Amino acid sequence: MAIKTATKKMITVLCLEGCHGSGKTELCKYFSKAGFTVLDEAFLDMPSYSIPNQTLTMETVWVSNWFQRLLKMEQIENSQQSQQNNQHLNGNFNNSYHKVLIADRSPYSAILYSQNNGHYLDPIISEQIKELKKYTNIDIKTIYLKVDKNTLWNRIQERLEREPERKKYNEDNYQWMNDTVNFYESRNWDYVIDNSSLSSDKIFNQITNPL
16 A cells, blocks of 8 residues: 655645635735745646536546646656755745645536536545545645625626626626635535625635644
């Protein structure tokens, strides 16, 4: 049985979850300015096939690529471990022994977008996260950014005025927002943080203090 090695660099992946408009993008920008490596929604180049993206098949491909990307990053980090001491702005969190990555969404979001078949992915993703923690030095934590529904809807409307193209993602549909919030509220996350005030510095401290 493979055993993770304590001398390898520990990689903690903090996955920001929440409905569209919950402030994930702004928080990712804040973390990036603070010197963290941020994996946004576009960090995987998904292929285009005849089958729609938001299907069980394509969401399964996305999840597999997500985990594979982390495994490759772990290999790179360990191979460069001796060369990366104190080279990050946030030295307390990224050094030769520990690196913290920020991810815009976790694999669990694929459950929401797999239409009516996401329940098939749920137990698989949970086991994959457990396996990474068991066999590698990758520890994945989920952070749900909770926002009051009225506040959330107002934010979404304001963003749609600036970015009307987001209507193609059904973001102008209140019921879709409500269903999305209900999905996040129904699940157990490692951390739940209220982001109704959009105070990035306070949220940043809440997230990083336990590290």
